[in-house]
Amino acid sequence: MASHIVGYPRMGPKRELKFALESFWDGKSSAEDLQKVAADLRSSIWKQMSDDGIKFIPSNTFSCYDQVLDTTAMLGAVPPRYGWNGGEIGFDVYFSMARGNASVPAMEMTKWFDTNYHYIVPELGPEVNFSYASHKAVIEYKEAKDLGVDTVPVLVGPVSYLLLSKPAKGVEKSFSLLSLIDKILPIYEEVVAELKAAGATWIQFDEPKLVMDLGAHELQAFTHAYSALEASLSGLNVLVETYFADVPAEAYKTLTALKGVTGFGFDLVRGSKTLDLIKGGFPSGKYLFAGVVDGRNIWANDLASSLSVLSALEGIVGKDKLVVSTSCSLLHTAVDLVNEPKLDKEIKSWLAFAAQKVVEVNALAKALCGQKDEAFFSENAAAQTSRKSSPRVTNEAVQQAAAALKGSDHRRSSNVSARLDAQQKKLNLPILPTTTIGSFPQTLELRRVRREYKAKKVSEEDYVEAIKKEINKVVKLQEELDIDVLVHGEPERNDMVEYFGEQLSGFAFTANGWVQSYGSRCVKPPIIYGDVSRPKAMTVFWSSLAQSMTKRPMKGMLTGPVTILNWSFVRNDQPRFETCYQIALAIKDEVEDLEKAGITVIQIDEAALREGLPLRKSEHGFYLNWAVHSFRITNCGVEDSTQIHTHMCYSHFNDIIHSIIDMDADVITIENSRSDEKLLSVFREGVKYGAGIGPGVYDIHSPRIPSEEEIADRVEKMLAVLETNILWVNPDCGLKTRKYAEVKPALSNMVAAAKRLRTKFASSH
């Protein structure tokens, strides 16, 4: 029985790649230094999987930024503004596309399906001249082979690639991206030919788009593409891999009938319906890659239960055609439990990170062919039992409070326009008020203080003093810049989710459980293992302190329940919505404590509300209903005069705008500048929006400093579709990843742009 891994984390167990990248970008190390770190990481990953006994080991799942951007490089689809002149694409052009450079902004970045990973969106049109411009897939295949590991090279499949793209600037929005299929297939053929020549016997095409709601035309593109590739694929075993949900029935038919394909991979964790499809018929003689080990979570696999699923599948596809696999790439889980010596022993026994999941996959494969490791299986069974019965998982009071939520809608007592009037009386803000999203730059010094406090090398007193000084600096800076609604800058927070996770009961946190979010940026999602409650106030001390430093309104800053849920590793022993309601109750207590402490503006970030939207339309309504309800629970109890803000990243909101309105926040700030103002088109189409809104006026993901003119232009464009009295002026998102040298001039230009427009507006009225 064979084993397979869809993909593996690339950052390294101690984020080696992150540090190598950032040092290279800062000019502190050479391209060779970066290449060396990258090669060492790849080699240790391959060696580890090979030592663990994995038969199908992936290559080309490593990336210095993003696998979709790697595909763009492979196809030579570099937008002309990056000045590429042909030849093999190097770091210069590659990182300019990813991060922008002094003169050109970065390409758009967006969410990878419903994960917290982000990819760089390809920009395509009829004018693009595709050419084979990055040989990375072949180079990495050979690199592994030289190390004695025969791998399965992985490519983003041609159809998913096109469906993940967008029309380039100047190309009709209605342009059919799929019409480019015959232009990119020849490049794929070149890559395949080279891989074959290098000795590859298997190749994996990731086609995750197959789990979405696709039309006949899109499904037809798969049939067409793989028929066209059939000849060049002959002699190779070909795996088409899907993940993140079940494959709809129509897509399943298309997929399993593809020409030239010898194996099909399915996510059997999130896609339990796929199991029925397979039982209803699977093409004979083909391989089934059964993704039973969850790549999206940190829970140890229930090996006994997986084994029974696998045995049933074996009966359908045959012993020699079943391959045990992960549900998706392990990119979305933490790297290695070995680096968590401080984690509670019992909780640790319930967990498996990427390295442990590789072992689980192999153990399942061996068990199927009669080499069951009894000790390993019984240890696993004991951990499953302990998790089911452990008293630390259950909190009766919390369960009762959550059950009591049923039956109420949890709405504020007045409508938004009455509330905005009451708030304006108190706040007395100018038109086009300026604000920021919350965090200010996280300097090295700040990180050092937090780290040393955590390690008990700095006393509580000194720590509070250091943070206080930082808040004071941020407050003074905002006053100098003349920003209207201030923030304290979040210096006490490592991350907007982890910080709350560390203070709530029912959560565990890790020391090294990093997961890549984008580029070199990683997050350490907390682990929700039990019922959630708030032992004490979490932010009131810092927010009150910050408010005492200024006469201007200071926003209380919280992360909302849906975002805490979506950016944590969530327990899988109860429905997600139940966990979300529990978190909502904890945040509600915090909102009310902030109000009592005299905070008049409270921002409850729901950055990840959109990303949690199920991939399939049929499930949207149910999710949005409980997600929006959870948000309302947090703030339905405040006074009219308390202004509730929320913030969201990524503006693909056209389809869910009514749910966003239904959140009933007083002000919403939304990412906007990096996605071509898609957001504004919603309002252009006539959706009525009466609450305050701040579409981001510049991109904070790039080091580039926007000019006053550029920002003023953007705001004017917004004013063409939105009423002047509801518009706020703010950046796209928090500033924690930026440097002060970037933030100061950018915010100064932002305030100047707002003032310029206020003057213009006053003189025209």
Ligand SMILES: Nc1nc2c(c(=O)[nH]1)N[C@@H](CNc1ccc(C(=O)N[C@@H](CCC(=O)N[C@@H](CCC(=O)N[C@@H](CCC(=O)O)C(=O)O)C(=O)O)C(=O)O)cc1)CN2
């Ligand atoms: N959870 C979450 N998801 C999100 C976002 C977000 O802010 N949070 N934002 C959106 C964009 N994604 C982002 C993801 C990460 C970062 C980010 O800045 N990450 C930091 C890590 C931040 C962090 O938690 N750092 C800690 C830990 C510091 C640290 O590295 N400590 C070392 C100690 C060793 C050493 O570095 O010396 C360790 O713990 O190992 C801190 O500052 O306190 C990074 O990768 O650089 C930004 C945006 C979408 N998804």
Ligand SMILES: [Zn+2]
């Ligand atoms: Zn944001």
